[in-house]
Amino acid sequence: MNVWRRLSGPRRGLALAGAGVLVAGGLVTIPVTAAQAATQCDVAYSSNDWPGGFTASITIKNLGDPVNGWTLGWTFPNSSQRVQQGWSAEFTQSGSQVTARSLSYNGNLATGASTSIGFNGAWSGSNPKPTSFTLNGVVCNGGTTPTTAPPTTAPPTSAPPTTAPPTTAPPTTGPPTTTPPPGVKVDNPYAGVPGYVNPEWKAKANAESGGSRISSNPTAVWLDRIAAINGTPNSSSNGAFGVRDHLDEALRQGAGYIQFVIYNLPGRDCAALASNGELGPDELPRYKSDYIDPIAAIQGDAKYRNLRIINIIEIDSLPNLVTNTSGQAGGTAMCDTVKANGAYVNGVGYALAKLGSLGNVYNYIDAAHHGWIGWDTNFGPTADLLKTAAGASGSTVNNVTGFIVNTANYSALREPYVKITDTVGGQSVRQAKWIDWNFYVDELSFAQAFRTKLVSVGFNSNIGMLIDTSRNGWGGSARPTGPGATTSVDTYVNGGRIDRRIHAGNWCNQSGAGIGERPRANPESGIDAYVWVKPPGESDGSSELIDNEEGKGFDRMCDPTYGGNPRNGNSATGALPNAPISGAWFSAQFQELMRNAYPAL
Incomplete structure (x- = not known):
């Protein structure tokens, strides 16, 4: 594989959309406002942590009036905690403050309805879970008595509820039955998330002495x-x-x-x-x-x-x-x-x-x-x-x-001791047999x-x-x-090159x-x-x-035992038996x- 043959800036930014949008570095700030009445709501936040990173899952349940479009807000307890890639919401972070806005398919939450969102994140030091959330600017209290003072005069006991209960059971989730639209791809798919460890390869490696x-x-x-x-x-x-x-x-x-x-x-x-x-x-x-x-x-x-x-x-x-x-x-x-x-x-x-x-x-x-x-x-x-x-x-x-x-x-x-610009006795190292004018x-x-x-x-x-x-x-x-020794370009290159083939x-x-x-x-x-x-x-x-x-x-x-061919300069293969x-x-x-x-x- 990868046979040798011879014939003679960094990626920046992060923006997601569709199934999840993240605008990093405070480029966009979306304030959490009381755009909709949502006096009672409940948020369940869980995370799967590993050194330097985590995946968070958030379930939002509306316990108040129906909402048509929502914005969830919270503050990370640790200033190092960062959202890196999100799904099922549009995520924005400024400092420790995070907002997640609904998408077109999951913005409607009937009374009693829930929806789930999530994101991959990074952290250093510690990764404490946020404990306070707002939905459309109102603190989620799980349906408990609001912190505002009650009216001084109690309503008559025979008064009907201010909001009639739904006549049919509410849906258990907010999104429609259609598959959400795919998200715009992240700039670097390796950044900020753990990679898959193939258990079949891992088992073979672990069976070897020291392979773990x-x-x-x-x-x-x-x-x-x-x-x-x-x-x-x-x-x-x-x-x-x-x-x-x-x-x-x-x-x-x-x-x-x-x-x-x-x-x-x-x-x-x-x-x-x-x-x-x-x-x-x-x-x-x-x-x-x-x-x-x-x-x-x-x-x-x-x-x-x-x-x-x-x-x-x-x-x-x-x-x-x-x-x-x-x-x-x-x-x-x-x-x-x-x-x-x-x-x-x-x-x-x-x-x-x-x-x-x-x-x-x-x-x-x-x-x-x-x-x-x-x-x-x-x-x-x-x-x-x-x-x-x-x-x-x-x-x-x-x-x-x-x-x-x-x-x-x-x-x-890297070759720390051989640079393509090096010369030995007035000759470029490109003339060395190993480099061969590369x-x-x-x-x-x-x-x-x-x-x-x-x-x-x-x-x-x-x-x-x-x-x-x-x-x-x-x-x-x-x-x-x-x-290597400066006797010639060959002794210099062969003595100093890391690649020992x-x-x-x-x-x-x-x-x-x-x-x-x-x-x-x-x-x-x-x-x-x-x-x-x-x-x-x-x-x-x-x-x-x-x-x-x-x-x-x-x-x-x-x-x-093979003596090579023109592709490798008729050299020994260096292969293991x-x-x-x-x-x-x-x-x-x-x-x-x-x-x-x-x-x-």
Whole structure:
């Protein structure tokens, strides 16, 4: 996967609408006023807390006169408590004061009627629950005697009630039977909410010595064949859970986001063998009807509308069309075929359009890594091709939340001791054999630069980048502590580089690799999150031919005895021995990744 091939600002603001609107930073202040009479009401507030964040649920019950449009108000006890994403109301916060305004479908509350709203929030220090609420400016007292003084003269005992009771039982909820409109998507789906922890991966990690140190991190779920949609209990590389099972478990966990890898294009991985797929290059109609459509149907279920569903779109696909077709080093007949028939471009476009139409779904397209498209001959053409795919099969750039780099790869996040601008003895480090005239030496600088390029070719200016840091830590005793010797550009680069691979084109089960930065949102300018899309411990491919029912072949780049090819400078592969097929559990690699983790575990 992510084979190396060579041919010769931060996101700002937060505004939601529809199923939930949040205007952060005090940009809009909506006073709580007594626009409607609601002399008696009851509010039930509950929250599910975790370090630094929480999900709150609020049930509003009207015990007074019917209301047509409502505004709920409260003050957080702790000034650090912030609303980040809400649903079923329009949320506004100024300082510690919060208001939540009804939407078009849930504004009418008859006497005795209830409605529920909620939000995801953040906190520091402590997260005490608010205890006093107002509805349309009147304090909710649960139906108890109001604090205002009673009349000095009691009404006659025979006087009828001032408000006649309803003749029929009131509805139990306020919203109509129709599904609420979907909300406008948040700017960064990773921000402020906990990620889904796949229990199947967690169980495998916990079974390893010391694995519990990392097993609570969110990882992506790979949908690498049609059967994975409903679950593959007898498979060696996927568990019994299907898409719906994972989504239901995410709700049970109280997760704010879940990640899926959409990975089953016709003629998949056209330049390699370890992750070949089940669909032939001419099976685009089946990709649409049997793969994308069922995934979209499940992800579009209204029960998941408050869960941020993140799709990583087709690893390695589009960059292959830039670097691995005829006339280029490493070109293959399969890449020629899927480029000519449009299977990749139209498949990606269809996936973007179908999944991107869902109000709570976020699409990130794979954009390879610096050691693949970091040269100017690849950099611009790849950006252009991504733009073409984003507009194919009825899609537009609005279906693209961002891009991901280094998926299932090992490129270092930062190279602290080697900068692309360094010179040794008057020679640029770009002349070093390792760098080989590339314009980038690490993933962070590449991701930020590529984001700028993508915006320049027509993608929205608020796109964000993801970096897969699951296996690019390169810690342990082999990690350099300073620059290399200045004898030559090669000794300088090889002595100081964090990435200890034999060649930057090596991608399969790399010896010496370690777990990298833990998943987190907004780590750097223009970067939405560091993520673990490749679950640590899952193999990249088998080190020898293994018969299997998943259509996965044997690639010599996974063979530790192989002497390489032109794609990796005819270098040794650096792959670990005794590896199973791609996606299957590889205990020896998992243990090595933990030993070499950076930051250390």
